[in-house]
Amino acid sequence: MAGVWIWADVASDGVASSAPELLAKARTLGDDVCVVALGPGARGAAETLGEHGAVRVYASDDERLDEPTSRVAAHTLAALVVEHSPDLVLFPSSYRGRDVAGRLQAITGSTLMANAVDLPSTDRARAEILGGTAIVDVDLGGPAPRLVLLRPRSFEPSVVGGSAEVVEIDVVEPDGFVSTRVVERTDAVSTGASLEEAQVVLAGGRGLGGPDGFRMLEELAEAIGGAAIGASRAAVDAGWMPYASQIGQTGATVKPEVYLAAGISGALQHAVGMKGSRRIVAITKDPEAP
Amino acid sequence: MNIAVLVKWVPEPQGTPTLGPDHLLVREGAVGSLDPGDEYGLERALQLVERDGGEVIAISMGPEVAVAAVQRALAMGAARGVLVTDDALRGADTLATARVLAAAIRSVDADLVVAAVESTDGYTGTLPITVAELLSLPSVTFVTSLDVVGSELRAERQTAAGAEAVESPLPALITVTTGVAEPRYPSLKGVMAAKSKPLDRPSLADLGLAGDDARSSQTVASVEAAPEKTRGRVTEAGPETAAEIADLLAEARVI
Numbered sequence: 001m002a003g004v005w006i007w008a009d010v011a012s013d014g015v016a017s018s019a020p021e022l023l024a025k026a027r028t029l030g031d032d033v034c035v036v037a038l039g040p041g042a043r044g045a046a047e048t049l050g051e052h053g054a055v056r057v058y059a060s061d062d063e064r065l066d067e068p069t070s071r072v073a074a075h076t077l078a079a080l081v082v083e084h085s086p087d088l089v090l091f092p093s094s095y096r097g098r099d100v101a102g103r104l105q106a107i108t109g110s111t112l113m114a115n116a117v118d119l120p121s122t123d124r125a126r127a128e129i130l131g132g133t134a135i136v137d138v139d140l141g142g143p144a145p146r147l148v149l150l151r152p153r154s155f156e157p158s159v160v161g162g163s164a165e166v167v168e169i170d171v172v173e174p175d176g177f178v179s180t181r182v183v184e185r186t187d188a189v190s191t192g193a194s195l196e197e198a199q200v201v202l203a204g205g206r207g208l209g210g211p212d213g214f215r216m217l218e219e220l221a222e223a224i225g226g227a228a229i230g231a232s233r234a235a236v237d238a239g240w241m242p243y244a245s246q247i248g249q250t251g252a253t254v255k256p257e258v259y260l261a262a263g264i265s266g267a268l269q270h271a272v273g274m275k276g277s278r279r280i281v282a283i284t285k286d287p288e289a290p
Numbered sequence: 291m292n293i294a295v296l297v298k299w300v301p302e303p304q305g306t307p308t309l310g311p312d313h314l315l316v317r318e319g320a321v322g323s324l325d326p327g328d329e330y331g332l333e334r335a336l337q338l339v340e341r342d343g344g345e346v347i348a349i350s351m352g353p354e355v356a357v358a359a360v361q362r363a364l365a366m367g368a369a370r371g372v373l374v375t376d377d378a379l380r381g382a383d384t385l386a387t388a389r390v391l392a393a394a395i396r397s398v399d400a401d402l403v404v405a406a407v408e409s410t411d412g413y414t415g416t417l418p419i420t421v422a423e424l425l426s427l428p429s430v431t432f433v434t435s436l437d438v439v440g441s442e443l444r445a446e447r448q449t450a451a452g453a454e455a456v457e458s459p460l461p462a463l464i465t466v467t468t469g470v471a472e473p474r475y476p477s478l479k480g481v482m483a484a485k486s487k488p489l490d491r492p493s494l495a496d497l498g499l500a501g502d503d504a505r506s507s508q509t510v511a512s513v514e515a516a517p518e519k520t521r522g523r524v525t526e527a528g529p530e531t532a533a534e535i536a537d538l539l540a541e542a543r544v545i
């Protein structure tokens with residue numbers, strides 16, 4: 001039976017929602033799904049991971065793993081991969097997921113498929129290309145393991161009940177490793193409801209003309225109650241909204257009941273982050289907007 | 291300080307590219323250009339060498355037409371270019387591309403390697419970090435602001451939680467967002483000067499790579515058109531529009 005592994009993004013306040021999503025898919029591809037969770041918060045994540053179907057969690061809470069280059073994490077994962085030879089490792093399309101997968105590819109010489117939305121089998125990945133106008137299935141060859149990065153919200157998580165065996169592992173630092181220091185961390189202040197969970201997302205773009213336009217959206221969000229505010233990249237690049245509110249290819253993926261876009265042109269890279277919404281309202285000057 | 295900037299030629303950055311019968315992107319004959327996303331890092335690199343000395347080297351892998359992308363980088367101010375073109379690289383996957391770019395970077399003397407977070411056409415967003423690992427370099431991805439002080443890199447980056455300020459030893463590789471600088475427009479003088487700047491065109495063998503290093507591990511099994519979206523209702527803004535939207539919100543049971 002195929003060995004399917006998952007990379008879980010962990011932090012001291014919990015495990016990212018991507019891990020349960022990937023577990024839901026992995027369970028359909030093989031028995032005995034293992035999760036690799038590296039960094040502070042890893043062991044604490046085992047319970048949630050077990051409930052979602054992981055049988056084993058390779059974990060380390062070692063602080064040395066919490067560094068911005070992902071080199072230590074990639075080398076630690078590579079050592080595990082060499083020892084246990086999984087066929088497939090699934091990663092979330094996240095900051096950390098991209099960095100760790102990219103580095104692992106260089107170490108193992110594996111194939112890597114990014115932006116996948118599904119896995120028809122353990123050696124085939126599906127992605128949307130050409131801005132979502134075509135769906136491509138790609139056969140993955142080369143030396144094991146195959147590395148696949150999956151877009152957020154591609155699978156529905158489900159609790160199956162169960163508990164995972166936790167295997168404590170040792171950190172592997174690459175030869176001559178010099179650490180890159182984090183001198184300051186700022187957590188984005190989240191305004192209102194969480195983008196990923198809100199039933200209503202109000203998103204603004206360049207057409208709002210400036211940060212003041214977003215005040216209107218905030219007022220509306222309060223009136224509705226529990227609506228979250230999102231933004232296009234143009235609005236984020238202009239500094240009107242923090243990056244954490246960006247929706248699209250390089251930002252969050254949302255699937256609310258209602259998505260309201262104000263002053264957004266609906267570029268392909270924006271659309272991939274919101275097209276799963278049930279109802280979409282767009283306020284724009286462009287009658288030809290998609 | 292020398293800075294190597296990865297510059298990619300992309301077909302139709304504004305339009306929708308097409309696939310050929312072999313399921314590969316049509317690159318020949320397409321109206322292409324330097325990936326607009328690469329201009330931000332290139333601009334910041336130019337600003338840094340203009341301030342501190344050294345030169346910017348534009349590095350690219352791509353078909354013959356990709357010369358145009360490197361020429362644009364030279365016109366903006368890069369001192370020289372390296373473009374790797376080889377028939378064996380058609381359809382190259384991320385690993386093959388990373389091996390080629392890593393070898394090209396090794397052939398120049400660079401203290402810092404700059405790439406964009408993701409390309410406009412491929413958008414895997416993993417390629418630069420694979421290059422970093424092949425070169426055993428530290429990396430900082432999603433950089434929104436960049437400076438070099440002595441032999442140290444200072445950068446701010448976006449993270450899942452918010453932002454981070456980091457300090458890294460050099461040499462290092464970074465990927466930048468559109469926030470790092472506002473790209474200049476090449477001057478006429480720059481365009482003229484670009485024609486006489488050195489452009490190195492090494493073959494795979496020159497870089498010490500074999501055909502096997504360039505072999506892709508991925509084959510396209512099928513391509514299908516995505517299901518057509520049905521077009522929504524278009525309403526001219528008027529006094530009733532707000533009520534209409536409110537009705538829709540009510541129908542969705544969110545108000």
Ligand SMILES: Cc1cc2nc3c(=O)[nH]c(=O)nc-3n(C[C@H](O)[C@H](O)[C@H](O)COP(=O)(O)OP(=O)(O)OC[C@H]3O[C@@H](n4cnc5c(N)ncnc54)[C@H](O)[C@@H]3O)c2cc1C
Pocket residue numbers: 204205206207208231232233234235246247248249250251262263264265266267268269270273283284285286289327408409410413
């Ligand atoms: C590799 C890559 C990744 C990207 N990732 C993302 C991503 O994750 N998310 C993202 O959003 N974008 C992303 N982009 C950028 C994307 O291509 C678009 O440039 C961006 O989404 C445009 O933002 P916008 O719709 O706000 O601005 P514009 O395209 O400028 O649209 C503004 C809209 O507002 C309308 N408008 C103007 N005035 C008014 C008014 N008074 N009232 C009503 N409407 C008005 C206009 O008609 C227009 O439709 C990416 C691009 C690349 C190349």
Ligand SMILES: Nc1ncnc2c1ncn2[C@@H]1O[C@H](COP(=O)(O)O)[C@@H](O)[C@H]1O
Pocket residue numbers: 296297298299325327328349350351352387391404405406407408409410412413414415416417418
């Ligand atoms: N063929 C290439 N030549 C030069 N640079 C490249 C090439 N492919 C990717 N890059 C660089 O790597 C970044 C990320 O690419 P990608 O992994 O395709 O999203 C791009 O924005 C470029 O800066």
